Amino acid sequence: MRVIVVGAGEVGANIAVSLAESHDVIVIDIDPEKVEDLTYSSDILAIKGDGTSLRILEEAGIAEADMLIASTDDDETNLVTCGTAKTTGDVFTIARVRNANFLDTWTRSERAFGVDFMVSTNLLTANDIVRVVGLPAAVDVDPFAGGLVQMAEFEVAADCEIVGQTVEEADKFDALTFAALVQEGDVVIARGQTRIEAGNRVIVIGSPESVQAFSKTVASAETSDEARDIVVVGGSDIGYHTARLLEERGLEPRLIEQDADRGRQLAEDLPGTIVMVHDATDVDFLVGEHIDRADAVIAATDSDEKNLLVSLLAKNIGVARTVAVVEQGQYASLFEAVGTDVAINPREATAEEIVRFTQEGQVENLSLIEGRQAEVLEIEVDEASVLAGRPIHESITELPSGVVIGAITRNQEFIVPRGETVIKAGDHVVLFVAADVLSPVMELV
Structure with a gap:
């Protein structure tokens, strides 16, 4: 498959590298340094130019492309890029957006904006946060x-x-x-x-x-078995969706937002959330509002620096767990090294979702592990699979050593994978696969 990726930032580069092993990938970006870095580090064809330009898309071979992925940091650029690509033919388009309003519009109107599949970064990130906190x-x-x-x-x-x-x-x-x-x-x-x-x-x-x-x-002795008292810091779009999802789970989160106008809007939109208008770096305020007793504090402002400060202050006053949104992926490990319990990078979540979608048909679902060192994959086994009709202790000998069969489901029932377990065609199998053996494993399963 020929894939054009517009945007060579953290999301686009991750997508391009993930797809390049099995697809013909071309990347477009207006930044010459990013183009050069990707070309020399990953041996991927990259073109300097504006992805909204029909001329640049034609130079990249849009007429022969099967898929275009618009993954820049600007929502409008991504939507225009997809719309422009559609003028050349029936290429399948994927757009990354931050603003969930675009996703809502797209969901209500089939193929709005010329987009065939849309990924909302902020909504994905909020879902990741809620799963981790739970x-x-x-x-x-x-x-x-x-x-x-x-x-x-x-x-x-x-x-x-x-x-x-x-x-x-x-x-x-x-x-x-x-x-x-x-x-x-x-x-x-x-x-x-x-x-x-x-x-x-x-x-x-x-x-x-x-x-x-x-x-x-x-879990440490201080960690609650079930987080119920959850504080969200920051009324950003991610903060809003996190609080909304927590409400849907029957919780009553607290949300701290410094801007009064934004706070009033959030109070109207989130009836099940207690919204407080204050500066979350004010320790006296945090202690006065018993934030120190919270099961978890989620730092979801639009600033990485403030998210780090908030999470460290929360740990310092005794909060059991802290989760911080980190826009710059290279800082995620630093956040965790200095005391934040969990750092979540929206760009990584987005890249993972888009890669998962591009592999649909062969892969039902996937999760990228530790910077693509490994993947957890869900596949539906067919008759041609090396796994089909054989006990695991027999079929596993034909797979590389970097594979673990983690779980099996059959007819909506969970099956524990043991050596004598026979996997049948139609079963869904969840595999842990090291990156260096991913290609041969996919050919076998």
């Missing part, structure tokens, strides 16, 4: 198989009961599979004798109930 000690959570399966990543604290244990010793949950450990930034496949150390991250795949139960073994 699971004690988790730093990443993704649903698979229509919610029957969860993938979750947990930070292992020094006082955690599984520190020093092998994976075999820690694996006490029937419907849970240890997929991998992240040790000093490197993803390591979890084997029975792999030892879990403090500071590691553990990636597990299982039923939501088993993942919830496991979370209690890695």
Whole structure:
């Protein structure tokens, strides 16, 4: 498939690199430095130019393209790019937008703006935040198989009961599979004798109930089993959608917004949320409003710097968990290193969603792990798959070593993958796959 990606920023570059292994990818960007970096670092054809220009799109081969992905940081540019591309033929268009109002318009009107598929960065980010807050000690959570399966990543604290244990010793949950450990930034496949150390991250795949139960073994004593008192700092679009989603779950979050006009608007739009107009960096105010007793504080302002400050202040006054939105992906690890419990990068969430959609048909769902070091994939097994009609202990020998079968669902029922389990055509299988073996695995399964 020939794919044109407009925008070589963090989102566009991630998408281009992810697709380049199996597709013919061309990238367009107005920044010559980004074009040069992508060309030399990833050996991807990149063109300097404006993606809204028909001439530039024609230079990139839009007439022969199967798909165009508009992923710049400007909503209007992305929409115009898709509309321009549609004038050349029936290329499939994907637009990334921040403003969920565009998504609402697009949803109500088929193919509005000349867009075939739209991704709302802010709404995706809010969903990620709510999933993470709902699971004690988790730093990443993704649903698979229509919610029957969860993938979750947990930070292992020094006082955690599984520190020093092998994976075999820690694996006490029937419907849970240890997929991998992240040790000093490197993803390591979890084997029975792999030892879990403090500071590691553990990636597990299982039923939501088993993942919830496991979370209690890695959560610190101060972490609540169920976060109910949640404070959102920042009435940004992400902050608004986060509070709205929490309301939909039956919670009554508190939201702190410094701008009075924005605060009044939020109070009208969020009837189930207590909106407070104040500066969230005022420690006396935070303590006076008992923010220190909150189960979680979510820093969702439009400033990375303020989000870091808010999350550190919250930890300093005793908040159990902090989640911060980090627009600049390269700072996410820094946020977590200095004390923020979870840093969520909207651009990474967007790239993941778009890559997932481009692989539909072969892949039902996916999650990118640790900067694309690995992927968690959901596939529907067909008769030609090496997995079909055979017990796992037999079929797994034909797969590379960097693969773990994490879960199986059949007819909307969860099946625990064990050595004698026979996978059937039509089953949905959730796999953990190391990036360096992804291509051969996809050919086999």
